[in-house]
Amino acid sequence: MAHADVPEVLGALRDVDFPADKDQLLTAARTAGASDEVVKALRGIPPEEYTSREDVARSVRVDPDSDLGHTAAQRAEQAREGGEPGLSQHLRDAPKTPIQEELED
Incomplete structure (x- = not known):
């Protein structure tokens, strides 16, 4: 099963004007052509207003070692x-x- 990593999620949100809520983030990701994994990761975040990309990064659940490069x-x-x-x-x-x-x- 493939998982999205934080840089991939944030890359799909590069055109978002913050603050933004969960629905706005999902819409922006879909508009940017984000993968299904990125959209799933964003669906899993709490429904609140996010003030920055860092807030989103802290809320996105990803595979624990997705950034470690392990096979x-x-x-x-x-x-x-x-x-x-x-x-x-x-x-x-x-x-x-x-x-x-x-x-x-």
Whole structure:
């Protein structure tokens, strides 16, 4: 399942004049040709007035490690290996790919 990331959501809102409410944000995103994932992310924000793009960024729910650049395989290995008790999966150490290991040598 694909997820929108914060830069993608904010990119769809670059022409919005703030303050703006949720309906205005959704309309602006659709007008800008935003992906279905971006529209879904904006549908999930609370129905209130937003004063800036930063307010929107704090309210949008995205995949926890969408900004970490981990591959699906790395996320799966994070889940399998576990970690310290209470440590969120997306905060666990991600294994390096063979190419990353070779480049470090």
